[in-house]
Amino acid sequence: MTAWLSFVAIGVLASLAGALWRVWRGPAPADRMMAAQLVGTGGVAVLILLAAVQDWAALDVAVALALLAALAAVGFVKAGTPDGAGDPEEEAPPADMQLSAMTPDAAAQVGRTRRDPDRRRGDG
Amino acid sequence: MTAALGLALDAALCALILGVALAVVAGRGVFRAVVFFIVYGLLAAVAWVRLDAVNVALAEAAIGAGLTGVLLLAAHGRLRRAEAAQDLAHGMPWSAALAGGALAAALGWAWFEMPIPVEPGPELAEALPRAGVGNPVTAVLLNFRAWDTLLESIVLLAALIGVWMLAREGDWREPLGRPQHARPGGVMAGFGRVLPPVGLLVGVWLVWAGADHPGGAFQGGTVLAAVGLVAVLAGVIRPPWIGAPLWQGALVLGPAVFLLAGIAGAVLAGGFLTLPEGFAKPAIVTIEVALTVSIAVTLAFLVLGPPEAEGAG
Amino acid sequence: MADLATLLFTALGLVFFAAGTVGLIRFPDTFSRLHALTKADNLGLGFIALGVAFQAESWAQVARIALIWVLALLAAGAVAQLVARAALMRRGGA
């Protein structure tokens, strides 16, 4: 079984090479991102396979990788928004983003989250 | 058969790693380099598992692929306007290629010339049972070479103060990082609410398991930092400002507990950083928990960057 | 029996990964690549996870494998949606 699982791991790695070609080519940043995402998923798959082959502790690595891949993905998406700090689901704001230029609910969001530190200060 | 397949796996993995590294260095475009670097981190984590170093694999997955990636991505998001500027040197920089090649060749040569040392095997085998924890890497980090680890936790603090020194004068009292925003009720905001509880669990588990299984303060702290960052990026929580007392306390808690434990060792057990046998495990766990808090907060703040006012390009 | 299940599911997983990669390389535009991809790689991971779960020595390991898959699914789903949106915005703006 170990041999077979190693073989599958090699196969997944080989398919990752194809995904890497897409990261290289692009052309859109979204292409690079999605391809990188595929590499991430593939890496997690390889780690799961290695857990069975070598050491079950590798599962913890896979968990950490999956979690951090999610963070990197959010970073990806954020980096793609006009001001680098937004959310593609907001209406496209002008390049020089100001509070006044935000959609009402986005402004409300900023206003709401801004109250948080004050509340914390009250607690502490 | 299995051995041959294992070797093939290693070869394939290393080929991918080298290809990715080449793409990082040689490809035009900063965004491409950053994306390839994140991919590199993923593959390196797999390589560490192959090298029977799960503790390192955890650190690499969390720090190399995760936090460093987000750090670079966020910076790239800021710098797009400056990207028109020059990316690589013009033409082929032969002297750089020569230097890099010589260094690689020298290290490659050294690999085959390097004898396998006997030390510190015997000393280690003798001392490990007295170290208080079952995970030998944790024993080295928090007992045998605790002074390294203590200094390292302070290195993080120094870097953070350095990052803060790059704030603009007028922004000093603002919350840390750029103001993040997301559509309320949207996918990203939802993400920022679902992921943190899961991540919290994983982070705490890694610290807890670290005493006897792979894991530890740095790995767990990094995961916790990532959790906080997701929440901040998704606009769910707002980061504090410099000088918020509770947070400043969290920053120094780990190094302070570590230093004070070290001094206590000097007073009670006859040496700085000496953990009395029998008391070593609770001491290590206490230090680890405090360190985890500080590491998580410091790393999250490091990635967020200096405080910045609204609307400042 | 467990070995057979492992064999079957991991093989299926590998097929899906390969298919995802082919799609990623061959499909003509960003959007179709995106759609092909998110389905294929998560199915691939799912099958591999399932296959390996048959080899697990304890329920804790199975639970961790499940957690990994859920995390990957969650991330991939959310990200696909956001990326599609971002790509759309960029295309609309250009």
Next chain:
Amino acid sequence: MAALSIYALTGAALVGLGFFGLLAARHLLRRVVAFNLIGSGLFLYFGAAATRGAAPDPVPQALIITGIVVALAASALAVALVVAQVRAAGRATLPEEEDAP
């Protein structure tokens, strides 16, 4: 041992590639990336060296974890400096390296 040599030589090559990148890159963010590549390659080399004996030596693993964390701290400061540099000077290169296109 053969497998270990693969990793060690990969590590050595990574150090060389990273060093090349550090010297050849102009964009400062690329230099930060190259620096990380060097460190990572060095650690891989070290990790392979640590696995040569009968049982893996935990000391290098601990040192590598320390090194990874230190590298992150340095990277974070470097990235913040790049951002500040762009804000202050409008470009992501060092002033003396802005050779004419």
Next chain:
Amino acid sequence: MSALLACLVLPLLGALAAVALPRRAVAAVLAGVVALTLVAAVGLAVAVHSGGVVRLALGGWSPPLGIALAADGLGAAFVLLTALVMAGVAAAARDEMTPQGAGPRAAFGFWPLMLLLWGALNAVFLSRDLFNLYVGIELLTLAAVALVAIGGRAEAIAAAMRYLIFALAGSLLYLAGVVLIYGAHGTLDIDLVAARDAAAPDGLALALMTAGLLVKTALFPFHVWLPPAHASAPAPASALLSALVPKASFVILLRLWFEAMPDLGTDRALLLLGVLGAAAILWGSLRALVQARLKLIVAYSTVAQLGYLFLVFPLAGGAAGAQPWTAGAWTGAIFQALSHGLAKAAMFLAAGLFMAAAGSDRLGALRGLARVMPMTAFAFALASVTLISLPPSGGFTAKYLLMTSSFAAGQWIWALVMTLGGLLTAGYLYRPMAALFAREGGEGVQTVARARQAVPLVLAGLAILLGILSAAPFDFLQIGRPEAAEEGP
């Protein structure tokens, strides 16, 4: 032992307190930490003087498992130098680095960074473990780069960036050597490395570590990062950076070439280090001659003065063993490092006061300042005496020792370089002195409090005192001196 411990722990605890405590409490804590650490440094020196080398195995684990610390004459002397300079800088910056004076950002950052730098320096001066030294110099680097960045202006940020790139490249080269050492010998302890069975990659390891440390010490031709970095930091930070930081990597170099691997010091390698040092003396001095700003003159002077340190390698190093002149050369180089540290700190602090008074450090703006600030101008002149190596300063003793050794060793070329360097030093320091002591100018400048003017004077005076009392420090520096530099029968 408790003094050694206090030297390591107090600055770090102080730094943590400076981050966590509210602003008002910080001032009191700072004063306490600075005073106590100074006392501890003196205590350590006394302990080493009376009882010989002080050793400590951290955590009760002795090498190769644990990390060993040791305070020998060399280490204790640098710890004491650091404490003196730090105390001086703290006193000088007390009124400057406040929210009112320098803004909340600099006022918050300067104090913890200064203390972290202090902790890192002491950790490096006392450590016997190669990897621990790596962590120490990384802490040092990050704190130092952050101190440059406090300057805030575009040129300071570019200088900090350049500094960081060079320093990180240097750290990685050093680390590569450490990896090779551990890979081959399974130990990182300097004494165990000294007792190792030689292995083929040892030479490569030493070369890599040395290259990395040379970059960090800003030896010619790796010096380009230093002048802009030291010139664009705030004056108290510049004083720390120029007086102390390059000495840390120099001390590691001494430990490597004289204690860990003296067997690898081939004549050619030692000669190369000496030639680079000589080139640094000449090139740094020539560059200092043509600068128009005082801080840049002082910074290029650091490049030149660091060059003298490297003459120790051809004069005292090598596997050939002890020669009658090695003790003199070895001690001379350390004297140079100590007296340069004191004098350079005084110079940068004085430059800061001139800038505060005249609003600029262009030589033209400094004309006639000596009449308004006689004390500071006198301190600057006194520091110059040490750098030019006029008797009876510490700089004179240093160069006297180095010169007699070079004649005794038959390597008179170094003496020639030193003579030339002395003349050039006099040349580049003449220009700011001529401006300061000019008869006209100096009207309408802001006055600076006397207490602040006293600090550079004290530091410059200590550099002179080092020369007058040279016999006692000479003996002190022999405590725990490595065999390779031991005097012959």
